[in-house]
Amino acid sequence: MTSxxxxxxxxxxxxxxxxxxxxxxEARENVEVEVLDEQPEEARVRVxxxxxxxxxxxxxxxxxxxxxxILAQVYIRKADDPVMIDIGGxxxxxxxxxxxxxxxxxxxxxxxxxxxxxxDRRRLVVDVExxxxxxxxxxxxxxxxxxxxxxxxxxxxxxDPMQAYERRIVHITLEKEPGVxxxxxxxxxxxxxxxxxxxxxxxxxxxxxPPPASQPLTRQGAAYGDRGAYGDRGGYGDRPRYGDRPRFGDRPRFGxxxxPDPPGQPDSPGQPDSxxxxxxxxxxxxPEPQG
Amino acid sequence: xxxxxxxxxxxxxxxxxxxxxxxxxxxxxxRTNRVEVSLANExxxxxxxxxxxxxxxxxAVVRAAALKxxxxxxxxxx
Numbered sequence: 001m002t003s004x005x006x007x008x009x010x011x012x013x014x015x016x017x018x019x020x021x022x023x024x025x026e027a028r029e030n031v032e033v034e035v036l037d038e039q040p041e042e043a044r045v046r047v048x049x050x051x052x053x054x055x056x057x058x059x060x061x062x063x064x065x066x067x068x069x070i071l072a073q074v075y076i077r078k079a080d081d082p083v084m085i086d087i088g089g090x091x092x093x094x095x096x097x098x099x100x101x102x103x104x105x106x107x108x109x110x111x112x113x114x115x116x117x118x119x120d121r122r123r124l125v126v127d128v129e130x131x132x133x134x135x136x137x138x139x140x141x142x143x144x145x146x147x148x149x150x151x152x153x154x155x156x157x158x159x160d161p162m163q164a165y166e167r168r169i170v171h172i173t174l175e176k177e178p179g180v181x182x183x184x185x186x187x188x189x190x191x192x193x194x195x196x197x198x199x200x201x202x203x204x205x206x207x208x209x210p211p212p213a214s215q216p217l218t219r220q221g222a223a224y225g226d227r228g229a230y231g232d233r234g235g236y237g238d239r240p241r242y243g244d245r246p247r248f249g250d251r252p253r254f255g256x257x258x259x260p261d262p263p264g265q266p267d268s269p270g271q272p273d274s275x276x277x278x279x280x281x282x283x284x285x286x287p288e289p290q291g
Numbered sequence: 292x293x294x295x296x297x298x299x300x301x302x303x304x305x306x307x308x309x310x311x312x313x314x315x316x317x318x319x320x321x322r323t324n325r326v327e328v329s330l331a332n333e334x335x336x337x338x339x340x341x342x343x344x345x346x347x348x349x350x351a352v353v354r355a356a357a358l359k360x361x362x363x364x365x366x367x368x369x
Contacts, residue, residue, distance in 0.1 A: 060305075067298040068356035094355055105351030112345060113305040 005048035013043045020047035054079040082123040143170040151179045156196035293360045307334035323363045
């Protein structure tokens with residue numbers, strides 16, 4: 001990458017540097033200053049942009065997009081801790097992929113290229129049209145909506161498998177919500193968050209009683225309805241994604257009898273949690289979920 | 292069918308210790324096209340990554356580029 005430099009003059013060195021920085025729209029810490037000439041009432045400087053990590057990152061992102069044949073603008077949103085690069089343009093859904101899958105891969109590749117041969121690894125975040133913020137909002141709203149349903153019905157809900165970062169958002173969002181608590185179960189990449197009424201442990205019921213294979217996964221069905229704004233990105237229409245996805249018809253219909261867990265009660269073996277009703281307490285992750 | 296050797300070559304050469312030994316060739320098939328990459332033995336691990344993390348990411352990026360042109364491309368290390 002070639003470095004940009006600008007020459008400027010002023011009455012003092014400081015004034016000349018100021019002018020050059022204005023010209024470059026750059027902060028003082030990102031440039032090298034070279035004094036070309038200094039006389040009373042007249043100073044000339046050359047200001048050169050330092051090759052910062054953020055600038056290199058922008059260049060790598062731009063190069064990669066060019067070679068992918070994707071037309072877009074690349075900006076530095078944040079210059080440090082961590083560096084954030086924004087990609088803007090139209091029809092960039094392709095670059096985001098289903099639930100950000102492609103964006104994540106793109107970010108991995110950019111990080112690989114940038115960190116090659118460096119001992120001080122730094123994290124770089126790539127975003128497309130503020131997808132990350134939008135997704136975060138979607139996950140928060142979904143978590144709050146499902147928590148409300150759990151409080152109302154006293155039944156636990158299991159969300160779709162999510163990224164570690166997204167699961168974290170759910171845990172944090174619901175941390176202070178009264179009447180519910182959250183747990184993660186299953187192995188990556190199928191790890192899911194369960195939202196349950198406070199005082200009920202999903203773990204022990206699951207360990208005691210793995211669900212028969214033929215059993216409809218009732219609770220999951222409810223959660224699957226909430227696939228957020230990008231629910232259609234799966235590309236398989238109504239088909240089950242992991243082979244265990246319940247159809248809409250598996251959900252309890254209106255007026256159908258449910259067996260709610262009494263919310264707010266301490267955990268006890270006699271509780272009608274799921275031991276008595278295997279269909280209601282079905283634990284989709286298998287016999288040994290982890291907290 | 293577009294040429295993806297430039298994209299694949301750029302990524303791989305940027306992450307290996309011996310970029311001079313990287314060779315990228317396109318093999319056209321009936322439905323799927325392959326981009327075959329040969330590289331120095333010592334760089335294979337780096338390109339594949341832990342649990343295939345790196346090669347999976349590279350494939351996803353190439354797939355996205357190909358999707359735009361309605362192409363199907365597989366990246367393979369030979």
